[in-house]
Amino acid sequence: MMTSRSQKNGLLSSHSLYLLAMVLTYFRRANLRTEEYRTYFFPSLFLANQFEEEELFRWEIYPWALGLMWMIEKEQLHHLRNQMLIRMGFKAWVDRETCDLIMAQDPDHCAWKRERKVHHSWAIRQCRRDDVDFTIKGPWITPAPCFLCNTILLPCQEE
DSSP: OHHHHHHHTTTTTTOOHHHHHHHHHHHHHTTOOGGGHHHHHHHHHHHHHHHHSOHHHHTTHHHHHHGGGHHHHHHHHHHHHHHHHHHTTTOOOOOHHHHHHHHHTSTTSHHHHOOOOGGGOSSSOGGGTTOOOOOOOOTTSOOOOOTTTOSOOOTTSOO
């Protein structure tokens, strides 16, 4: 699931390596069973985003997690996020060292090999600074190519 969603998201603006490592940390803290990962992936990613991302970009997760009916179904995402917090004993803060340890367990996984270009690492990417429209796009709209890269990056795609 991580791979297919990440490939659709081109520049991966709604999550980073550390957000994914935070999600895996949450899974362990909550003692989730493997079959629960799919249910709690987006609520956990949403929680990680609440800690790490600017408000504007948090909304982008809704259509990715909930599809076209995201405006109606977002309360369910919030409910599952709250359940996750309870299961973790409200221990949602994850330090960088823990994230690094999570990534070191399988350093060859394609999710950890992705390297974001410097001009894509700002909270508002340099390639989008001229945009006045920060509308929520979701998975059904292909991201605009970066004029600095002239490409859409697919991190888990074989070259």
